[in-house]
Amino acid sequence: xxxxxxxxxxxxxxxxxxxxxxxxxxxxxxxxxxxxxxxxxxxxxxxxxxxxxxxxxxxxxxxxxxxxxxxxxxxxxxxxxxxxxxxxxxxxxxxxxxxxxxxxxxxxxxxxxxxxxxxxxxxxxxxxxxxxxxxxxxxxxxxxxxxxxxxxxxxxxxxxxxxxxxxxxxxxxxxxxxxxxxxxxxxxxxxxxxxxxxxxxxxxxxxxxxxxxxxxxxxxxxxxxxxx
Amino acid sequence: xxxxxxxxxxxxxxxxxxxxxxxxxxxxxxxxxxxxxxxxxxxxxxxxxxxxxxxxxxxxxxxxxxxxxxxxxxxxxxxxxxxxxxxxxxxxxxxxxxxxxxxxxxxxxxxxxxxxxxxxxxxxxxxxxxxxxxxxxxxxxxxxxxxxxxxxxxxxxxxxxxxxxxxxxxxxxxxxxxxxxxxxxxxxxxxxxxxxxxxxxxxxxxxxxxxxxxxxxxxxxxxxxxxxxxxxxxxxxxxxxxxxxxxxxxxxxxxxxxxxxxxxxxxxxxxxxxxxxxxxxxxxxxxxxxxxxxxxxxxxxxxxxxxxxxxxxxxxxxxxxxxxxxxxxxxxxxxxxxxxxxxxxxxxxxxxxxxxxx
Numbered sequence: 001x002x003x004x005x006x007x008x009x010x011x012x013x014x015x016x017x018x019x020x021x022x023x024x025x026x027x028x029x030x031x032x033x034x035x036x037x038x039x040x041x042x043x044x045x046x047x048x049x050x051x052x053x054x055x056x057x058x059x060x061x062x063x064x065x066x067x068x069x070x071x072x073x074x075x076x077x078x079x080x081x082x083x084x085x086x087x088x089x090x091x092x093x094x095x096x097x098x099x100x101x102x103x104x105x106x107x108x109x110x111x112x113x114x115x116x117x118x119x120x121x122x123x124x125x126x127x128x129x130x131x132x133x134x135x136x137x138x139x140x141x142x143x144x145x146x147x148x149x150x151x152x153x154x155x156x157x158x159x160x161x162x163x164x165x166x167x168x169x170x171x172x173x174x175x176x177x178x179x180x181x182x183x184x185x186x187x188x189x190x191x192x193x194x195x196x197x198x199x200x201x202x203x204x205x206x207x208x209x210x211x212x213x214x215x216x217x218x219x220x221x222x223x224x225x226x227x228x
Numbered sequence: 229x230x231x232x233x234x235x236x237x238x239x240x241x242x243x244x245x246x247x248x249x250x251x252x253x254x255x256x257x258x259x260x261x262x263x264x265x266x267x268x269x270x271x272x273x274x275x276x277x278x279x280x281x282x283x284x285x286x287x288x289x290x291x292x293x294x295x296x297x298x299x300x301x302x303x304x305x306x307x308x309x310x311x312x313x314x315x316x317x318x319x320x321x322x323x324x325x326x327x328x329x330x331x332x333x334x335x336x337x338x339x340x341x342x343x344x345x346x347x348x349x350x351x352x353x354x355x356x357x358x359x360x361x362x363x364x365x366x367x368x369x370x371x372x373x374x375x376x377x378x379x380x381x382x383x384x385x386x387x388x389x390x391x392x393x394x395x396x397x398x399x400x401x402x403x404x405x406x407x408x409x410x411x412x413x414x415x416x417x418x419x420x421x422x423x424x425x426x427x428x429x430x431x432x433x434x435x436x437x438x439x440x441x442x443x444x445x446x447x448x449x450x451x452x453x454x455x456x457x458x459x460x461x462x463x464x465x466x467x468x469x470x471x472x473x474x475x476x477x478x479x480x481x482x483x484x485x486x487x488x489x490x491x492x493x494x495x496x497x498x499x500x501x502x503x504x505x506x507x508x509x510x511x512x513x514x515x516x517x518x519x520x521x522x523x524x525x526x527x528x529x530x531x532x533x534x535x536x537x538x539x540x541x542x543x544x545x546x547x548x549x550x551x552x553x554x555x556x557x558x559x560x561x562x563x564x565x566x567x568x569x570x571x572x573x574x575x576x577x578x579x580x581x582x583x584x585x586x
Contacts, residue, residue, distance in 0.1 A: 003233045008238060033323075056367040059346050060347075060394065072583070100339065128342075129341070189342045
């Protein structure tokens, strides 16, 4: 009888020590920042075509918006308005990560490459919420047939009754999947200005390209420069 | 015989001894060290605190130093030298050797909210009646007054407005033309833009557009002559003599709110009328006036000649009675078609209102 009581007391002591040690040991939680960063960008990439397209005033006060510039272009069916995306404010929050990206086309200039070929130089302001600069890929969307490409946009315009957004409608990459444009690698440079905590992305794209794609994989962002 | 009871008693004694021995160590809680890593994230409970020194930050448990990092940021703010922060629980993210500490009950977050002050000028152009409406949105983080001025081709100031950003201006170009727009807020902003409010004419090959009289017989290359007289009304003329062929017509100005004004002269046959000494009615088989008004483009019959050929006039694909009538097209486009039994004289022109800027 007494020995059974001793046994129970001993069991209680063992349980206490185990529970105490478990409760007071440092608590390590697995945090996979790489996966979270990927998920944040993936979610933005999926939602990008549905973000609202606004003017500068709405753009300044909202987040997850695309600033567009509406310009009339010519197709064989006539002149029609097209929206060109020029700025983005993107934000996605994961458990341990806040991914924010601000992209803004400051200006475009005609440029001449070393070989004498003509190019359009895009100057893009890039701000990034993480202190690490993103490793980018930049592509230029070159139409196989410019007339055919703008006729395609014109068909979208008449079918939807609203101006299509270059590169974003109906989804990012649809132009290339349909075989209307080729995504060719563009030359680029990213310069960080510490005094302003600002990066400038310089891209040289073929003049025929209606837009460029800035890829922070898997987030693919079309940017255009309608004022040539 | 060893009973289960004896095993329990022995285990209990061992555990007691382990607890007593463990309590003798200076670290009162925890058996695992704080990971010394350059990229990792963990949650600490107990009396952890972090102090910033001149060239490193130290994480302490009680008085014992547990780890060192390059610099400590607490809730996004870098610690000053000598500053210390402690909390329970404490979330630590280490990235590139820098410690990002959060004392919120929420998990701490890596990455900061961007101070994205968007600034700039947005212009959008869209057709309105009778002309083009240009919307100018100005966004600047300033209380300086932004002024907007619009000049016409002759340099006359025709519109001005001002406001404090964010501000939206609406300029309505009620007459076709090219305008210069100045947006300025010294010393921040000083931009010039060109606004285009015009009628684009897309026509078949045998159509020519003039801005003054043309009396020549250019058949068979040219079947339809379009004479743009908008500019004469802008310059303030009371009366314009228009001659698509040798015969002149007198026109008074259109209604004052018209956007653009055209005279169309068509000849329906070739080589008819060539043997007159003076080909007195060339390009006069059908003479029409097309005026873009607030109610839409109005197509009005002026004159016609009887010809051997049968001839038809269509507006937007619909046959119209050539002899008398006024037809209103749809804004902002009207299609005019002249059809003859002499088919090489068939002519078509699409008039489209185009509002754009650069």
